[in-house]
Amino acid sequence: MSVKGAFSFGLNLKKNVMNENSFIRFKSRIKRFEVYLDNGFTHRFITSVDKRVVMDYLNQFLNTSSPRNRNNTRTDIRTMFQLFEDEDIIPSNFVSKLKHLKAPPKRNKSYSENKLEFIYEYLKKNDPNLLLFVKFVSYNFLRPIEVCRLKVEDINFKEQTLSVKAKNKLVKEKIIPNILMEELSFLCKYNPSDFIFTPKGEPSDCEATDDNKRDYFTKKFKEVKDLFTKKAKDELKIILL
Template sequence: MHYKIEIVPRNVPRNITVTVGKKRYSDPKLYIPKKDGKATVEPNKRWYVYFYWRTDPNGVLDRKLQFTKNINRFNTVKERKAVGNALVDAYRLALSRGWHPIEKKTIKKEPSRNTLNTIIKALEYSMKVINTENKSEATVSVYKNRLNIFTQWLTNNNLAGLNPNSLTTEHFYMFLDYLRFEYKKKDGKVLSNTTIDNYRREIGAIFSVLQRQRIIATNPIKGVAKIKSKPIKNKAFTSGDIKKIKDYLLRNDPYLIDFISFIIYPLFRPKEICRLKVSDIDLNSMTIGVETKTGYNRRKVIEKIKPIILKMDLEQKRADVNLFTHKNKPIFWDAKLKTKVDHFGYRFKKVRDALGFSKEYTIYSFRHSAILNLYNNLQKSGLNEREIIYKLMPITKHRSEAGIRNYLRDIKQSIPRDHSDMFTINF
């Protein structure tokens, strides 16, 4: 219905012109097939709701539309009439509210926050929020993997339909017991306490998102105690160890020497090296950009790794090519970051096992070895500890003095000097 108000002078009576447009549809009706004048439910007699539609809004009712909507699945006249009349009312209401029976709308409506009424839906929503928070690919991947195990456990224990606010701390303790006593990795091994505690921390972070978004009132995982564990720490190699490893690599895997050189000299972590692409190298200024824990930053290409970069012939490579790959040369490597890091980790594990090093020695140990080597050489040059710390911070990229002190405390394996001259006991 269209309303048109004509503006006229005050001394003239006001007139309102109402123009009634044509309704595009006839009133929906239920078609009831009959036999001998009575309604029938015989197989070849279809029941349906119908109405006529104007293809041209100003034209005639030229199109008959029919909808069965499973009416004919019912076996009695009474049932079909009840369902059919309900459908008539539904179509009448839909048409009155502007439903267009011919145009198919393809716009997908995002679910309302009010639909997040189960724990599974709420956790899916939480991951959508996390995906908008500019977290690294590796972090999001870990969250997804942890969450998949958790949601599978919820489903298996008939908890997936719980309201998000109904999940308790006790439920999560049950999940941790499952990880500790029942869950097995693909290789059949159980999870370490460190890994189980990582589940606690990372799933707790996902629930924190729900709390921040006011989907849940409290985070049920916040009160779960940290699981005690004694993590295996990477030990630093000695100079003799490093020489022995290099000799072995020269004979068996020389490409790994270049990869490890990027750990030792610029002190990159394996994850950071695996992210490096041609676009990160500026051959004019001889700088290299790297995405670290503290963000993306550029560093000078030091002389120790310049020959490695120059022999890669990067001028001829595309910007999206990876520097280090499973093919032992710069190529485009379409794999997850974890897959890339694991590839080089497994390659070094073969070296470690062949040379008889324990599991405390990993490819990451080279970073500890390098920083310890720098510390010892600066100490030999006569610098005191505070001076050494300030020299190392720009190189190691630690944000605080306390941070690098804690790091050094973990990796230092210094042997105290002979203290015989301090005794006054002669035994």
């Protein structure tokens, strides 16, 4: 099978077994590797792509990115070549033998109590919807992308629970603490199928992907966070007056 044919075949199969957001990231990394292979492998068989070729690509990727991104790329290429092995397209998955690099996570600096109070008061006054988003993350220990998936129907007002769709499509139940539950009564007036958090600033239907919605709220919070730099501290005090 040709390089182009193998990747096309693999992506079509993976599309049927991966959730939409995971597949988008997977396809993006595989396509970048396919573009890299255009240099000399366009009309060659997939079996001509050996360990050295993949190592050179990962090393080149590492030079322009981080160990974590390199490892994620290696994982997706390994997954694709495992499919090739399972389908008897290649004799063995040599990518699985490539080392996983150490990528120590960077610890985010904690906010002081004083800064937290400023952020809380600022959001309460200027963006209560973003504040509610932050509370879902903080009080229910949810990932931002999990908050973006929440619909009105996921809130059980009687049992005071929350149904969360995890990455692997399993649904997990979480108890909503009273401090958050008291703020959710307004959701009753919306359609059960409405997403709770959308770029509109209120629950509604939304066709944007989970990743796009997460990026939207991440950008909004970053704008708020930037207000709390040392340079903007005095200006912020004026805003809150």
